[in-house]
Amino acid sequence: MKIIEIKVDRVDECIWGNFDRQFKLRFINPINAINPDLTFKDWFWDLAVSIVQIRTDDGHTGIGWCEDGTGAVEAMINNHLHRFVMGQDPFDYEGIWELMFRASTVYGRKGAAIEAISAIDIALWDLMGKATGKSVAALLGGSSTESIPAYASGLHHVEPELAAEEATDYVNKGYTAMKARLGYGPLEGRKGMLKNVEHIAAIRKAIGSEVGLMIDAYGGWNLPYASEMCQLLEPYNLSWVEEPFLPDDLKSYARLRETTTIPVAGGEHEFTRYGFQQMIEAKAVDILQPDLHRCGGITEGRKIASLAAVHGLSICPHAFSNVHTQFIAATTNAPMSESFPVPCWEDSDLNEQPTIILNQASPEGGKIPVSTAPGLGVEINTEILNKSLL
Numbered sequence: 396m397k398i399i400e401i402k403v404d405r406v407d408e409c410i411w412g413n414f415d416r417q418f419k420l421r422f423i424n425p426i427n428a429i430n431p432d433l434t435f436k437d438w439f440w441d442l443a444v445s446i447v448q449i450r451t452d453d454g455h456t457g458i459g460w461c462e463d464g465t466g467a468v469e470a471m472i473n474n475h476l477h478r479f480v481m482g483q484d485p486f487d488y489e490g491i492w493e494l495m496f497r498a499s500t501v502y503g504r505k506g507a508a509i510e511a512i513s514a515i516d517i518a519l520w521d522l523m524g525k526a527t528g529k530s531v532a533a534l535l536g537g538s539s540t541e542s543i544p545a546y547a548s549g550l551h552h553v554e555p556e557l558a559a560e561e562a563t564d565y566v567n568k569g570y571t572a573m574k575a576r577l578g579y580g581p582l583e584g585r586k587g588m589l590k591n592v593e594h595i596a597a598i599r600k601a602i603g604s605e606v607g608l609m610i611d612a613y614g615g616w617n618l619p620y621a622s623e624m625c626q627l628l629e630p631y632n633l634s635w636v637e638e639p640f641l642p643d644d645l646k647s648y649a650r651l652r653e654t655t656t657i658p659v660a661g662g663e664h665e666f667t668r669y670g671f672q673q674m675i676e677a678k679a680v681d682i683l684q685p686d687l688h689r690c691g692g693i694t695e696g697r698k699i700a701s702l703a704a705v706h707g708l709s710i711c712p713h714a715f716s717n718v719h720t721q722f723i724a725a726t727t728n729a730p731m732s733e734s735f736p737v738p739c740w741e742d743s744d745l746n747e748q749p750t751i752i753l754n755q756a757s758p759e760g761g762k763i764p765v766s767t768a769p770g771l772g773v774e775i776n777t778e779i780l781n782k783s784l785l
């Protein structure tokens with residue numbers, strides 16, 4: 396089997412459908428921790444998706460995608476990376492990955508170049524599944540996993556009553572764990588700290604003691620702030636504090652772990668086995684959170700999971716997609732997936748808008764069904780794709 400075409404399209408649509416909620420609500424993030432006038436919208440280059448399609452001479456087409464720095468991703472694939480894919484057999488995915496990584500070191504190693512490699516690698520796995528008639532989960536060694544647990548990720552910093560209502564709704568829908576965003580960081584001082592505590596207290600009171608609760612600081616804190624914040628939040632029995640710092644600030648991660656009993660998580664903005672190895676060596680986190688659409692795809696994700704396993708660490712991939720569902724189904728140290736249910740207080744009509752990737756499995760009763768269709772079990776929404784190419 397030979398690859399005869401690789402095509403990358405930049406689609407100017409958010410992969411999550413309506414993303415306005417993220418922009419309207421309070422949400423600490425890396426840039427407004429420095430300048431409060433900048434918003435979460437400024438943090439994004441754009442909300443586009445890079446769709447990679449790889450076609451073989453026996454008529455199969457594999458689909459892969461990534462969503463950050465898409466203008467650069469398109470250029471890197473079209474001007475360089477395609478060379479290492481064209482004419483290859485997709486079952487040689489290890490060699491293809493290694494060639495792309497080595498060839499891009501001068502402009503890559505982390506960031507958009509690895510996202511481009513991720514999208515290509517994901518398309519190769521989809522192709523291998525389609526060529527063999529097996530799901531990616533089955534190819535990875537998880538053919539009999541029917542569903543995986545999901546946690547509800549939402550709980551923005553809205554009024555305490557509304558947050559409590561949203562949290563209760565997740566429990567009623569069958570979720571046994573959930574994650575809250577926090578609205579405040581160092582610039583808002585002690586007053587903001589107490590508001591963060593008020594938010595978490597309202598949620599914990601609503602869900603009782605048996606439901607897991609995590610928090611996400613989205614890289615927006617510093618070590619003194621995080622140490623004090625975690626001390627104030629310890630009574631609420633949190634399962635993890637996520638991304639308290641920027642991904643490179645590994646010493647702060649390690650020092651925070653020494654000062655708090657709350658487990659520390661991170662890794663959604665880290666890349667390749669080498670980046671995760673540095674996190675592990677620095678004793679930076681208790682839970683690794685690779686995003687396979689960023690960190691190097693499924694091929695690299697398996698290596699990161701093995702590295703984590705030999706250090707007794709679990710991995711909880713960032714965000715949600717069929718790629719992660721299939722991967723988690725076959726990875727014994729990956730206990731659950733993130734999911735993004737629509738908050739019960741939001742006008743649901745806003746979320747009816749179709750997305751570019753179709754047939755992604757969604758949670759039911761706190762679990763995500765694992766597709767048994769060949770490959771990843773997804774399709775491209777051609778209507779959106781064609782519209783974006785006009």
Ligand SMILES: [Mg+2]
Pocket residue numbers: 611613637638663713
């Ligand atoms: Mg996060």
